[in-house]
Amino acid sequence: MADTAAMMDTSIDPIALRRAFGTFVTGVTVITTLDEDGTPRGMTANSFTSVSLNPPLLLVCVAKSASSYQAFTGSDCFAVNILHEGQVDVSATFASKSPDKFQSVNHDRIHTGAPVLTDSLTWFDCSVFNRMDAGDHAVLIGEVRAFGTSPSAPLGFCRGRYASVKDPLPAGWLASHGMIIGYLIEANDHLLLRSDGKGGWVLPTARRRKADSQLVVDGGGALRLLPDNTFLYSVFDVADSDPGYLIYRARLADEGMPADLPVGLKFFHVDEIPYEQVPTHELRSMLRRYVRERREMRFGIYMDSDDGGRVAMIDGEAHAWMQSSHE
Known part of the structure; x- marks a missing residue:
């Protein structure tokens, strides 16, 4: 107790306290x-x-x-x-x-x-x-x-x-309905990718899918899309603890590529996508499939499963549901 009292009587060193x-x-x-x-x-x-x-x-x-x-x-x-x-x-x-x-x-x-x-x-x-x-x-x-x-x-x-913090996302931390919504956004044969902050490239994401021309992407900034050219493209998981991905394909409404993209976003020509810098096998496979399908402009919808997944091909041009319902 005497030692404790002595310590209390001594003035606190602010530098040592800050370190503690x-x-x-x-x-x-x-x-x-x-x-x-x-x-x-x-x-x-x-x-x-x-x-x-x-x-x-x-x-x-x-x-x-x-x-x-x-x-x-x-x-x-x-x-x-x-x-x-x-x-x-x-x-x-x-x-x-x-x-x-x-x-x-x-x-x-x-x-x-x-x-x-x-x-x-x-x-x-x-x-x-x-x-x-x-x-x-x-x-x-x-x-x-x-x-x-x-x-x-x-x-x-x-x-x-x-x-660094290891294992930041334990299994079950995010609810299964908390899907990550990503976009394959194309303009003039270029595809928009987002820096993951660790030297890699991933798809731009958004909080939710809206059927209008303005898409607010995570990281800030709004992109004008052609709403009639936005379609579901892929649904998959990366790991058991991952919330899952919903991927849409879309096209910029403006001709050309904007010069004032939000920080971290960059357009890559479809023949120069840096696959080796895409962090997961699932994203790399999806990007390669997209580039392959766009050559024929014949896209599919992918749904993953235990045996490797299913692809349903889409044939024909898109048109409004009201038009279809009256045919």
């Missing part, structure tokens, strides 16, 4: 809000935790020394964006003093108006439930108004550096 706090493995978040002029503000933070399910509450801590401190303490809303393993650059950007942090990321407004990073592991859109002064930080407790998540792997942080 840093041994707790956390994720990495970017917290965002709007200042009084409506300008988006944001900073990297790992002082985040859940608080309550009923009501749905979480908390973040904002240093009083942060340049966006006044914006966070003066706003009635904020968002917490948990980063995935491919977003080290995003973490670095929002940890910097750059005046243009939001120029390099896609963001949207969902419920409260706080900026939500559309390419993230998980996001929470919150209204301020309570604020508390706590030493050199302010504690913000937010009430979750909307949230979204993805099957990506999280970006970890420990002892002042980034850390």
